[in-house]
Amino acid sequence: MIVLGIESSCDETACAVVEDGRKIRSSVVFSQEKIHRPFRGIVPEIASRAHVEEINGVIHKAMLNAGCRTPDAIAVTVGPGLVGSLLVGKMTAEALGWIWNKPVAPVNHLEGHLFANLLEDKNLAPPFLGLIVSGGHTDLVIVENFGQYKILGRTRDDAAGEAFDKVANILNLGYPGGALIDRYAKTGDRDAIPFSRPYLHGTWDFSFSGLKTAVLYHVRDRGAQDLHDICASFQSAVVDVLIRKTIKAAKKMKLKSIVVGGGVSANSELRKRFLNEGKENGLRIYLPTKQMCTDNAAMIAAAGYYKLKTLDPGCRMPDKNNLNVDPALPIQNWS
Numbered sequence: 286m287i288v289l290g291i292e293s294s295c296d297e298t299a300c301a302v303v304e305d306g307r308k309i310r311s312s313v314v315f316s317q318e319k320i321h322r323p324f325r326g327i328v329p330e331i332a333s334r335a336h337v338e339e340i341n342g343v344i345h346k347a348m349l350n351a352g353c354r355t356p357d358a359i360a361v362t363v364g365p366g367l368v369g370s371l372l373v374g375k376m377t378a379e380a381l382g383w384i385w386n387k388p389v390a391p392v393n394h395l396e397g398h399l400f401a402n403l404l405e406d407k408n409l410a411p412p413f414l415g416l417i418v419s420g421g422h423t424d425l426v427i428v429e430n431f432g433q434y435k436i437l438g439r440t441r442d443d444a445a446g447e448a449f450d451k452v453a454n455i456l457n458l459g460y461p462g463g464a465l466i467d468r469y470a471k472t473g474d475r476d477a478i479p480f481s482r483p484y485l486h487g488t489w490d491f492s493f494s495g496l497k498t499a500v501l502y503h504v505r506d507r508g509a510q511d512l513h514d515i516c517a518s519f520q521s522a523v524v525d526v527l528i529r530k531t532i533k534a535a536k537k538m539k540l541k542s543i544v545v546g547g548g549v550s551a552n553s554e555l556r557k558r559f560l561n562e563g564k565e566n567g568l569r570i571y572l573p574t575k576q577m578c579t580d581n582a583a584m585i586a587a588a589g590y591y592k593l594k595t596l597d598p599g600c601r602m603p604d605k606n607n608l609n610v611d612p613a614l615p616i617q618n619w620s
């Protein structure tokens with residue numbers, strides 16, 4: 286089954302053609318990073334306008350690269366994300382669904398980040414423990430089966446990526462901040478500043494806003510001359526918390542595999558330490574390749590494929606007249 290994926294939840298306009306949920310025939314991403322950089326963050330109105338301008342060209346290119354005239358189905362991100370941006374993808378997917386008379390699968394962006402790993406490892410299948418670390422979310426979730434989830438924990442304030450972006454802002458590094466902090470940290474001493482680790486014992490939830498404030502106070506009181514050390518020490522604190530809690534949860538829940546997804550999974554220290562800790566604890570760690578860590582439509586097509594396979598045979602897919610976007614869409618079981 287050939288699925289055309291469409292992703293426009295934030296600042297990437299993306300389209301991909303994926304075969305049987307596992308083989309990427311094409312993947313095209315138009316990043317709006319340069320457009321938003323002068324504003325040090327994403328401007329929602331500008332993002333939606335850019336999606337409108339780019340989406341037809343991106344779809345055309347993805348279809349051409351894949352040598353695909355008509356897909357068997359369409360998958361589109363319907364949340365969480367920026368409402369105006371989501372609507373551009375949804376309306377486009379619906380229009381194509383009607384023109385081609387094909388089903389349209391609504392996909393949760395966060396599920397997509399986990400499915401990115403399925404595109405890269407053909408043997409990966411549930412059950413596993415998922416850690417989604419993106420600009421807006423930090424979720425720890427048991428994936429019991431395709432579309433069967435048990436949420437263990439989430440962030441109570443800033444998401445991991447949000448904390449990276451805010452700290453980069455405090456340090457005047459530019460936007461988006463995660464990759465920049467990662468780069469500066471490479472030549473810093475991660476033990477230089479003992480930022481406290483917010484473990485929130487007794488719960489699987491996370492909290493990163495106190496850590497961000499600790500960096501703010503450090504810079505206020507001592508300046509940012511030790512920039513590389515600040516980046517390395519902050520990054521190390523975030524990575525410590527994410528890894529310790531995730532490994533502990535996997536052991537407690539008796540899950541042998543951990544699947545990581547979202548923009549922060551591109552972080553070099555997180556990747557290195559997850560692989561080491563996984564080996565030490567007898568756990569398999571799945572990390573997407575760097576280009577699959579950030580937003581793309583192949584992961585949406587992959588999730589859409591499994592959703593269609595699970596729901597479509599019994600005609601349990603939502604009617605394509607009735608697709609809704611939800612900026613705060615939680616991870617939910619496919620019913």
Ligand code: KG4
Pocket residue numbers: 295418419420421422445446447449450461462463464465467547548549550551552553578579580
């Ligand atoms: O998944 P994503 O592309 O978009 C959302 O769905 O939010 O994630 C973007 C987030 C941003 O906060 C960005 O700073 C962070 O991922 N990020 C990183 C790195 N690369 C991107 N954070 C830490 N280290 C990186 N190398």
Ligand code: ZN
Pocket residue numbers: 394398419420547548579580
């Ligand atoms: Zn994302």
